[in-house]
Amino acid sequence: MDFANQIILVSAALITFSIFAGVLSSRIGAPLLLVFLAFGMLAGEDGPGGIVFHDFSVAYLVGSFALALILFDGGLRTSREALTRAFGPAVLLATVGVVLTAAITGLAAKFLFGLGWAEAMLLGAIVGSTDAAAVFFLLHLRGLRLKSRVAATLEVESGVNDPMAIFLTLALVTIIIHGQAIASWESALDFFWDFLWQMAGGIIFGLLGGAFVLRAVNRLELSAGLYPILAGALALLVFALTQSVGASGFLAVYLVGFTLGNNPHRATSEIARFSDGMAWLAQIGMFLMMGLLVTPSALLPVLLPALGVALVLIVVARPVAVVLCLLPYRFAPRETAFVSWVGLRGAVPIFLGTIPILSGVEGAHTMFSVVYVIVLASLILQGWTVSWAARLAEVELPPRAAPRRRVELDLPAGKGKSVVAYTVDPMSILALRHMTRLPLPAGTSVISVMRDGIVRTEGLNEGVMPGDVVMMLTTADAVATLDRLFGVRKSRAKAKDAGMIDFVLDASAGAASIADIYGLAFEPEERPLTLEEFMRSRLGKDVKEGARTRVGGVELIAMQVSDGSVHQVGLDLDPPPRETTLTTLRTRLVEMLRFLREQFLADNARS
Structure with a gap:
């Protein structure tokens, strides 16, 4: 014993x-x-x-x-x-x-x-x-x-x-x-x-x-x-x-x-x-x-x-x-x-x-x-x-934003969906961007929003405030995007992960409607355009896949380009910060010195 x-x-x-x-x-x-x-x-x-x-x-x-x-x-x-x-x-x-x-x-x-x-x-x-x-x-x-x-x-x-x-x-x-x-x-x-x-x-x-x-x-x-x-x-x-x-x-x-x-x-x-x-x-x-x-x-x-x-x-x-x-x-x-x-x-x-x-x-x-x-x-x-x-080895990707409070509830087998509840953090993208409407990945819908102990089931696509508890019906594939939207915003690494695109939008959608949903700061003359027309106005007629343009604090990315037409546009709600003027000048100076060195070595080689 x-x-x-x-x-x-x-x-x-x-x-x-x-x-x-x-x-x-x-x-x-x-x-x-x-x-x-x-x-x-x-x-x-x-x-x-x-x-x-x-x-x-x-x-x-x-x-x-x-x-x-x-x-x-x-x-x-x-x-x-x-x-x-x-x-x-x-x-x-x-x-x-x-x-x-x-x-x-x-x-x-x-x-x-x-x-x-x-x-x-x-x-x-x-x-x-x-x-x-x-x-x-x-x-x-x-x-x-x-x-x-x-x-x-x-x-x-x-x-x-x-x-x-x-x-x-x-x-x-x-x-x-x-x-x-x-x-x-x-x-x-x-x-x-x-x-x-x-x-x-x-x-x-x-x-x-x-x-x-x-x-x-x-x-x-x-x-x-x-x-x-x-x-x-x-x-x-x-x-x-x-x-x-x-x-x-x-x-x-x-x-x-x-x-x-x-x-x-x-x-x-x-x-x-x-x-x-x-x-x-x-x-x-x-x-x-x-x-x-x-x-x-x-x-x-x-x-x-x-x-x-x-x-x-x-x-x-x-x-x-x-x-x-x-x-x-x-x-x-x-x-x-x-x-x-x-x-x-x-x-x-x-x-x-x-x-x-x-x-x-x-x-x-x-x-x-x-x-x-x-x-x-x-x-x-x-x-x-x-x-x-x-x-x-440059194989590390930026860490995903981790929500401090997320609760999951499984649904019966065969449904392929689950119920998740997030508490909006003051440092989340949603709170910092002051979005007038709640952006959601495909296959996700809001069930209720609780604020100050009061549960709302109407007007659920409107923006949220820090401390709100948002309950949603979603799929397993969408959880990573939701984690990033509701999680604490962290500084982004220098390397850019192609998987960090939050939403994929149809290029035929109107810029005005997208601006209202995601809080994008289009210029007045850009609002009547479609997303494809907007991308062309910013990036020129010959748009390449992966090309990016910034609108306020977010970036739009040309996702699908074929026969000279943009079919899908990606939305990155938390892009890496722009280079400062000093950083840009330093980068260009380094490139110029490298070019001169190569020319100098090439001249020596010919002589």
Whole structure:
């Protein structure tokens, strides 16, 4: 009885202190997952905590359970658009990329540690895949916004590359233990069919299981609090069944989450919030346990060569694999460099490192220590600098305005809409622009406006005031635009995101009517014009797509131009500030000096 209470006390204390330590560490930019890992080490036998934990079978069980929950949550957050946009490059990185990374890293391990070829390749396979927990955390929980194709590629790759790493690890463990070698077509085909079933079985079970979970959530009449538990339990059931037939349960559970997250159902908010909390708990628990599992003093003998392997992995193996895999998809060099850098290793390699130990591979404990050093190096070097790398590679987008108070209410399944309520912030675009009418994205309508405790249901398209509570019926696609309209206005980054256009307007609409809706300050002679005529009057007859013109504090953008005609006009309610006269003069001076230098060098070259 006392032992059980001590276990509960220690577990709760570790999780609580880890969260507090993570909050403090965020002020210095430390990766939160690194904090959890380090805290586990401090609580271990070499640290002040003195907890002795060497049960690798428990670690494998808990790691499988936690990773399944993390991948389920990752699938819930991956949009169908992101999967479509990044499917090709992500799948190539998750298969060929993992093999290339494992091979190059294994080659470095062979020469730095003097391992046999099979053992060296096993070490490479263990650290060959990026970590879903680390990548999802950096992309979603730290508020880092990246260019859409880059973010989608990293998300999907981290969600689907674990099966390849697991397959390689298990195959190489089998070769080492049983002395099998791929020396004939028969054995090679066996491995090929095994891998094919891992992937195909994971996809089949994932899609069928996702459809079953979605139907169960929509058909069963339950208490609201039971839907998240039902969805999580069924997702784990699909994971376990898929694993039991030799296919990839990790891929299957990711697809279950993806199916549930991209289809309307009756418990969208409840399942999303519950899954987010469970994913957090799974990450904290897994990283703490992996921290407890290692003995820091055992890392010292392998520290230097392990850091050498980590360096090869980070600056050679991952970049080579990324460059070769992304070459057919014409990524910009800066985008390729960033994807190469965000090859984060986390709990997955440590989790895979337990497999050789449980299988009785000779020297597996040393290999586990090497993997641990590689993970620490990756989290410190790459995790600590990912925001800086995004800015340097010019793939970071301006942060979206976040409303301080937004409430959502799901509607019954199949409606495809939800009810959202916003409190108008004094620093929101709506309040600062003093709009006479409330601009709304397509598919959104106002239900009521509450001001000073009085609910109004008439005149709802009129302007709002700070403190008003606006309740609307909207779609999931419109929430980002509403967040920006009702959120606190923040300074815009220098880079311009094409997705920051708030509304798309028909170019045949009259300028006067648009001005009345959005509060645009057209000149009196411009009000009788259509938007197309206005754009031509400002930008000339030969209007190019993407051309912008400012009207007061907003900008109009030529969105669709064909056969010399403007068909759609975009509206940006919060454009970046204009350059000052001093900035403009400085820019032109720099350009003039560059031109003169080029001319001078060209004259020297001719002489």
